[in-house]
Amino acid sequence: MKRSTVIFLSLFIAGALVFWAVRKNDVQQKSGLRFVSLAWQERAIATNKSIVNEWNAAHPDMQVEYIQGTWDSAHDYLVTAFETGDVPDIFHYESSIIIDYAMRGYLTDLSPYISVEMKKDILDVAWATVTRPNGEVGGVPFLIESLVVLYNKSLLEKEGIVPPTRQHPWTWDDLRTAAQTLTKDTNGDGVIDQYGAGIGLRNSANIIMNTSISFGGSFFKKDGDHFVVKVNDEEKKLLQTIVDMLYKDKSVAPASIGETGAGMIPGFFSGRYAMLVGIGSWGRQQLVENAPKDFRWGVMPLLKAQTQTYGASTQTLSVPKKSKRAKEAMMFIDFILSSKNTARLALNDWMIPARKSCLSMPEFNDTLGGWDITCSSVATLGVGSWVGAPGYVEWKSRVANPVLQELFAGRISVEDAANRIEHESNNVLSRYKKRGEVW
Amino acid sequence: MLRTIKRLITIDQAMKIINKKNHTLYSKKELGQIQLLLPVILLVTVFSLAPLLRGIYLGFTDYRLGDPISFNGIENYIQLFNDEYFWKSFKIGMVWTFIVTALQVSLGLGLALLLNTKIRFVSFYTILILIPWATPPIIRGILWRQMYEPNTGAVNILLSDAGLISAPINWLTSFEYVIPAVIVAGIWGEISKAAIFLLAGLQTIPNDLYEAGKIDGAGIWDQFWRITLPVLKPVLAAIVSLTFMWNFNTFGIIWVLTQGGPGGLTRLPMLAAYEEGFRYGYIGYAAAIGNVMVIILSVMLFMYIRVQLRERNES
Numbered sequence: 001m002k003r004s005t006v007i008f009l010s011l012f013i014a015g016a017l018v019f020w021a022v023r024k025n026d027v028q029q030k031s032g033l034r035f036v037s038l039a040w041q042e043r044a045i046a047t048n049k050s051i052v053n054e055w056n057a058a059h060p061d062m063q064v065e066y067i068q069g070t071w072d073s074a075h076d077y078l079v080t081a082f083e084t085g086d087v088p089d090i091f092h093y094e095s096s097i098i099i100d101y102a103m104r105g106y107l108t109d110l111s112p113y114i115s116v117e118m119k120k121d122i123l124d125v126a127w128a129t130v131t132r133p134n135g136e137v138g139g140v141p142f143l144i145e146s147l148v149v150l151y152n153k154s155l156l157e158k159e160g161i162v163p164p165t166r167q168h169p170w171t172w173d174d175l176r177t178a179a180q181t182l183t184k185d186t187n188g189d190g191v192i193d194q195y196g197a198g199i200g201l202r203n204s205a206n207i208i209m210n211t212s213i214s215f216g217g218s219f220f221k222k223d224g225d226h227f228v229v230k231v232n233d234e235e236k237k238l239l240q241t242i243v244d245m246l247y248k249d250k251s252v253a254p255a256s257i258g259e260t261g262a263g264m265i266p267g268f269f270s271g272r273y274a275m276l277v278g279i280g281s282w283g284r285q286q287l288v289e290n291a292p293k294d295f296r297w298g299v300m301p302l303l304k305a306q307t308q309t310y311g312a313s314t315q316t317l318s319v320p321k322k323s324k325r326a327k328e329a330m331m332f333i334d335f336i337l338s339s340k341n342t343a344r345l346a347l348n349d350w351m352i353p354a355r356k357s358c359l360s361m362p363e364f365n366d367t368l369g370g371w372d373i374t375c376s377s378v379a380t381l382g383v384g385s386w387v388g389a390p391g392y393v394e395w396k397s398r399v400a401n402p403v404l405q406e407l408f409a410g411r412i413s414v415e416d417a418a419n420r421i422e423h424e425s426n427n428v429l430s431r432y433k434k435r436g437e438v439w
Numbered sequence: 440m441l442r443t444i445k446r447l448i449t450i451d452q453a454m455k456i457i458n459k460k461n462h463t464l465y466s467k468k469e470l471g472q473i474q475l476l477l478p479v480i481l482l483v484t485v486f487s488l489a490p491l492l493r494g495i496y497l498g499f500t501d502y503r504l505g506d507p508i509s510f511n512g513i514e515n516y517i518q519l520f521n522d523e524y525f526w527k528s529f530k531i532g533m534v535w536t537f538i539v540t541a542l543q544v545s546l547g548l549g550l551a552l553l554l555n556t557k558i559r560f561v562s563f564y565t566i567l568i569l570i571p572w573a574t575p576p577i578i579r580g581i582l583w584r585q586m587y588e589p590n591t592g593a594v595n596i597l598l599s600d601a602g603l604i605s606a607p608i609n610w611l612t613s614f615e616y617v618i619p620a621v622i623v624a625g626i627w628g629e630i631s632k633a634a635i636f637l638l639a640g641l642q643t644i645p646n647d648l649y650e651a652g653k654i655d656g657a658g659i660w661d662q663f664w665r666i667t668l669p670v671l672k673p674v675l676a677a678i679v680s681l682t683f684m685w686n687f688n689t690f691g692i693i694w695v696l697t698q699g700g701p702g703g704l705t706r707l708p709m710l711a712a713y714e715e716g717f718r719y720g721y722i723g724y725a726a727a728i729g730n731v732m733v734i735i736l737s738v739m740l741f742m743y744i745r746v747q748l749r750e751r752n753e754s
């Protein structure tokens with residue numbers, strides 16, 4: 001073979017490969033809208049799929065492909081997708097992260113596409129979790145993440161403890177007293193086998209941040225154009241309460257320290273703790289589906305500190321900037337997040353719907369499954385000062401979660417934790433300040 | 440890493456052939472050689488060399504995902520020098536690397552010595568100990584994560600059945616137990632590698648040496664210290680260096696087991712680089728960490744090659 005032939009052949013093969021890859025991508029892009037869902041509870045997945053099927057039946061010329069994602073790998077997947085341009089047209093994620101994506105220019109601003117009906121019907125507090133100060137909207141919020149306290153009815157009755165009602169919520173002191181009463185050595189072998197409470201504290205920054213608002217705390221304080229993190233008495237009070245329950249009262253199960261909320265559920269079934277504090281409202285689905293038959297449980301209203309105001313975060317649907325069919329994608333979002341479908345998604349994921357019209361439906365005011373109490377927390381939802389703060393996502397995983405892990409493992413005091421959070425926050429936030437990223 | 444270096448060496452050889460007589464036209468034979476090498480050069484350039492060079496270049500930029508790339512000289516390295524997170528993870532990485540390497544090689548040596556004796560079914564055992572090594576690190580991680588699961592994991596069930604613990608231990612999130620726990624998981628899969636290499640080394644030792652030793656009255660320990668170890672030294676040096684580099688670059692198994700937690704206690708340097716790059720989007724800075732690690736590893740590689748050469752010259 002001649003030299004030129006060899007060169008020509010290799011170039012031809014390389015070119016053909018590239019062409020094939022691009023072409024394949026193109027065909028995929030043309031065949032339909034791609035929708036990545038992070039639903040993980042069985043019934044939530046089924047609901048998502050059946051809504052997609054309904055859309056596909058009605059829109060033969062604009063099919064939607066359902067793609068199953070996972071919360072663990074969503075971030076890596078999406079960032080890779082944004083960078084390569086091989087993006088899904090619609091994806092499901094959560095407010096604190098998509099607002100960071102919006103800041104980095106990865107998302108289509110949905111504000112021009114949102115219908116008046118949708119704009120009006122979705123709660124303002126939910127919109128606030130996805131809107132940048134310039135009015136840019138990073139996604140449509142449809143589910144509200146809320147923290148609930150679940151309790152084991154039988155164990156509370158046995159101790160004569162009357163659970164709180166919406167009119168008379170418990171304070172943290174009430175919770176502490178009850179937890180102490182419920183902490184027992186039931187078989188008399190000298191080892192405590194029933195604790196008052198369990199709290200999934202593995203990655204507790206979310207719980208702590210959203211709960212701190214009810215203590216009057218906020219962690220992130222405005223300093224001109226920028227943010228500084230301060231851990232004042234209000235923030236410390238919440239941390240101290242949990243530490244005291246763990247180590248002074250010994251009324252919180254030690255298993256809480258390294259466990260996630262979902263990981264605490266089996267112990268709740270077996271009665272190792274009478275109350276499950278600060279778990280997402282979705283946890284109720286696990287109770288409905290997996291609890292032993294005779295297991296009786298209830299939902300408590302949000303615990304009251306100074307107020308009953310908790311920080312809101314939402315689950316969202318967004319459209320990447322690199323998607324070539326933002327308009328069509330938004331049509332699908334209009335469909336899947338219509339009032340009727342939002343209600344279906346919320347019911348089957350056991351979460352609070354973000355639409356007012358849903359909240360007035362009877363299903364969400366039922367005492368069965370604790371829907372009435374869960375949804376009543378909407379009235380006192382607030383928006384954390386950190387929402388959309390440049391660097392918040394990095395701060396949470398680099399500073400807050402590790403320091404809180406050390407605090408709750410009993411390795412450092414609340415005072416140490418506060419100092420470390422403040423000190424380490426400066427390092428993280430200064431990176432963003434240097435880049436001129438402002439809220 | 441090693442593969443990249445090997446490929447670089449191939450390129451180096453190729454370049455030598457190309458440049459040998461660069462003042463005259465290539466001879467016909469040389470042109471033929473170039474043609475034969477062309478497909479390889481093309482592939483290596485596209486898939487190894489270009490990404491490698493780009494990675495090195497990115498280490499000198501402030502590239503953050505979503506932003507344009509701009510050159511910022513040695514700013515990343517100044518930042519790295521003052522980065523307490525990185526140095527903390529570097530320290531953890533060193534502790535991990537030394538302990539795991541020492542245990543892998545010494546246990547591997549023990550295993551190799553056992554396999555080298557005249558026990559029955561040796562080939563069966565050899566296959567058995569190869570299985571963990573043949574398992575990808577991610578799968579090993581998942582296996583161990585299930586073993587360490589606080590309520591249903593085998594480790595806690597065995598220990599509590601034996602009456603050694605009263606309450607379940609959450610191995611992977613406890614500050615006291617996480618390091619031993621990941622070290623056990625980490626050495627488990629890699630002992631076989633050391634064992635197989637060392638077994639090959641052991642089998643090259645001629646029996647005459649031992650017989651001569653026995654005649655001179657050497658006991659089992661004397662034989663080990665004065666015959667086995669000295670003869671095995673070059674193989675040991677090689678396996679120690681390789682294992683060291685390997686362990687320094689550990690990522691998969693730790694990522695699956697702890698994701699660097701609790702409190703960053705198991706955040707090895709590779710995890711730190713990964714977090715910078717993919718979690719926080721600081722690709723430029725992550726590439727700078729990569730560059731620094733390549734330099735550190737190159738120093739180790741240099742030392743390893745020097746030891747190798749010296750051994751060869753002596754013998």
